Amino acid sequence: MTALVVMKDIGKSFPGVRALHNAQLELLSGEVHALMGENGAGKSTLMKILAGIYRRDAGEILLDGKPVEINSPRQAQDLGIGIIHQELNLMPHLTAAQNIFIGREPRKAGGLLLDEAKLNADTAEIFASMHLKLDPRTPVGGLTIARQQMVEIAKALSYRSRVLIMDEPTAALNDAEIAELFAIIARLKAEGVGIVYISHKMDELKRIADRVTIMRDSEYIGTVPAAETPVEKIISMMVGRTLTDDRPDIPDHSKSETVLEVKNLNRGTVIRDVSLSVRKGEILGFAGLMGAGRTEVARAIFGADRRDGGDIFMHGKKVDIRIPQDAVRAGIGYLSEDRKHFGLATGMDVRNNVVLASLARFAGPAGLLREGAMHDVAARYIDQLAIKTPSDRQEVRLLSGGNQQKIVIAKWLLRECEVLIFDEPTRGIDVGAKNEIYKLLNALAQQGRAIIVISSELPEVLRLSHRIAVMCEGRLTGILPGGASQEEIMHLATLRGDAANQNKQKTAKGEAK
Amino acid sequence: MSAAASTASTSAVSRFSGAQHRLLAFASLIILVAVFSFASPNFMQTSNIIAILQATSVNGVLAIAATLVIITGGIDLSVGTLMTFCAVIAGVVLTFWGMPLGLGVLAAILAGAASGTLSGTFVAKLKIPPFIATLGMMLILKGLSLVISGTRPIYFNGTPGFTQISQGSLIGSVIPSLPIPNGVLILFLVAIATSFILERTILGRFTFALGSNEEAVRLSGVNTDRWKIAVYALAGSICGIAGLLIASRLNSAQPALGQGYELDAIAAVVIGGTSLSGGRGTIIGTLIGALIISVLANGLRILSVAQEWQTVVTGSIIILAVYTDILRRRRL
Ligand SMILES: Nc1ncnc2c1ncn2[C@@H]1O[C@H](COP(=O)(O)OP(=O)(O)OP(=O)(O)O)[C@@H](O)[C@H]1O
Ligand SMILES: [Mg+2]
DSSP states (O other), X not given: OOXXXXXXXXXXXXXXXXXXXXXXXXXXXXXXXXXXOOTTSSHHHHHHHHTTSSOOSEEEEEETTEEOOOOSHHHHHHTTXXXXXXXXXXXXXXXXXXXXXXXXXXXXXXXXXXOHHHHHHHHHHHHHXXXXXXXXXXXXXXXXXXXXXXXXXXXXXXXXXXXXXXXXXXXXXXXXHHHXXXXXXXXXXXXXXXXXXXOXXXXXXXXXXXXXXXXXXXXXXXXXXXXTSOHHHHHHHHHSSOOOOOOOOOOOOTTSOXXXXXXXXXXXXXXXXXXXXXXXXXXXXXXEOTTSSHHHHHHXXXXXXXXXXXXXXXXXXXXXXXXXXXXXXXXXXXXXXXXXXXXXXXXXXXXXXXXXXXXXXGBOXXXXXXXHHHHHHHHHHHXXXXXXXXXXXXXXXXXXXXXXXXXXXXXXXXXXXXXXXXXXXTTTOOHHHHHHHHHHHHHHHHTTOEEEEEOSOHHHHHHHOSEEEEEETTEEEEXXXXXXXXXXXXXXXXXXXXXXXXXXXXXXXXXXX | OHHHHHHHHHHHHHTOOOHHHHHHHHHHHHHHHHHHHHHOTTTTSHHHHHHHHXXXXXXXXXXXXXXXXXXXXXXXXXXXXXXXXXXXXXXXXXXXXXXXXXXXHXXXXXXXXXXXXXHHHHHHTSOOOHHHHHXXXXXXXXXXXXXXXXXXXXXXXXXXXXXXXXXXXXXXXXXXXXXXXXXXXXXXXXXXXXXHHHHHSHHHHHHHHHHHHHHHHHHXXXXXXXXXXXXXXXXXXXXXXXXXXXXXXXXXXXXXXXTTHHHHHHHHHHHTTOOTTXXXXXXXXXXXXXXXXXXXXXXXXXXXXXXXXXXXXHHHHHHHHHHHHHHHHHHO
């Protein structure tokens, strides 16, 4: 059987960066082929070449055994190659249906007019096949990231491609949505579609992948069968060494001072009477399903959204936080889950992004910036977080997704806030770097910072947290000790309505004892 | 700080119906009309209403052209001088060459389309920022109008039907009690046609899509350059219509006229709730915006407020309009 796609000896350089060198991939039809590698290994670049977004410098692409040139996204589509991009690429002002069929709108009146009814009906059909409950006429800008991701997936499906590339499609999805996606993948596979699947979540490999191709430092390392190869082997092929992960013991914080305390936080129906506190040196995990209101709580504390009610205390003193500036002044930092929109000035370079929140510190007399000092600091973080960039002058938008995330982390580390709220800090970050970030968070806690980590990945919450707050539908449904089990968390995460109130009273009593 | 700004923009995105803003603009228009008719009995007279509508026609058509470009996330500073250029071209064809009326009309609209195509090409292909590209075009067109006309007005005395384009009244000839001038009729026809294009056709869909996220459109396999140029070309041809309207009203092409009209047009667009950052906007909003501007000018003149103060008021209205839009989005 000839392979559906063969990419041979692909080379690609950007100014100052060699992104690919002798990269390879062989995709069969009806196969889910995982593409693994650290942040910046070149996965997305290789796939963008296949999807006609970048031109390759060297190498050859065969489709059904025949060499092809793919020079534009349009050509890729015509050849039956579809891609779900790592970064969302939607038009926020347009509806879901309009986004999905952009450029391919059904027409009527001899092609002159748009057939909006058919557009929405076709979209509804795709959504139904995905078991997605979403009105095709909803503008996507108002949707959660997870929902937007589902729209992207629907869009890719609408092309009915023979080759479907998914670049970290599950990064923003919850377990139910992931299960739904995997069901879709199984169906496509049965229809003979070849799927390239990029993800940093190792558990997904075993669930869906048939084969795994591993890349490291822009090169091809090897292709192995997914089922028979132990995860440790794959990881060591990715990072070139074996990782050790020792979870530190949970320290006892009952004597430490409470740094941040939030009382009776309310905002419409999204935050309902949430009270919590974090102590010095403590890592408070924030678990819950997507949409439980965790990000909303963080944003309300940070002053990014208005509050209907609730007080915030730092070291027992009430602080008045109305805008993010107030929060930063009070010593609270927030790392958004949506780095593209809120975390980074993507058009600026690495150096400026790292110092952005602390710029005043680098201003000399007359407001002159001390570039040298800025460079030193940026270089230190590039080193400490292993950020893959040719220099601190590289524009951030040119870095790989995971490395952009590290820049956001560096920015807030530099700000030296007493309280740091991390919202999905390792989304899109590779296993090796994830480990580094866990170590870093632990070190920060040891230095006496109070840390809140919002994460949708239970293993991550369990790995990091000293205490775990669980939310469901805007309510805090309980606070568990660090050693809690996944089942206990899931129970609280799905506790709705009245049951939650009763339970909260119980835990409140429990804490009082 | 930047987080605060971006919060406002997400909220904007989540509730951007814009219907509220249009309602607000419409309500302001009604209030203005009410206040002026209360203050002066002359205001509500049919002749004055018609004068207001007639005064709106040119700015309204220009503002519709500007709306298209602004929805793509661009800006068109050349609408005013392009209008004049098209009028001059009509003058050349009709008066200098003595061609029939229809050809003059066609030439003006084609000149507009050609100029729009050129601006669009600068923006899409040469990647010149719209502000700069159309600023350049604004000056080029102004200069060309003066050169072609020999800096003198071109009169249309040889083409008797020409003044009818704006000043005649088709409606009035059918319903004598409703002497609405053709210029106003044309404004509404242009508005309806453009609205239709925006809402129902693929060109309209791309106009919004480009303003919303151009990169996403490109990655969807769409030839974004081509569509962008098409939008500028359409806007240009609408400027051609504005050129015919103004020339017809003055029975002449005045080559020195035009600069400054673009600002009134953009003001109307903004008051009408179209976002300068693109992706959002309506023709009906722009129409209301244009009406607000001319009702203000007319009403203040009737109340004998000095011209200087009229300008101050218009400026304040623009700021107020945009601020209410921001408030509405923040409230959510
Ligand atoms: N347009 C560009 N200009 C300059 N450098 C680029 C560009 N695109 C990618 N790179 C660089 O090429 C390298 C590979 O990037 P790529 O996005 O393919 O990584 P990746 O494997 O997808 O990583 P991640 O897991 O973080 O998404 C990185 O070092 C990145 O900085
Ligand atoms: Mg990538």
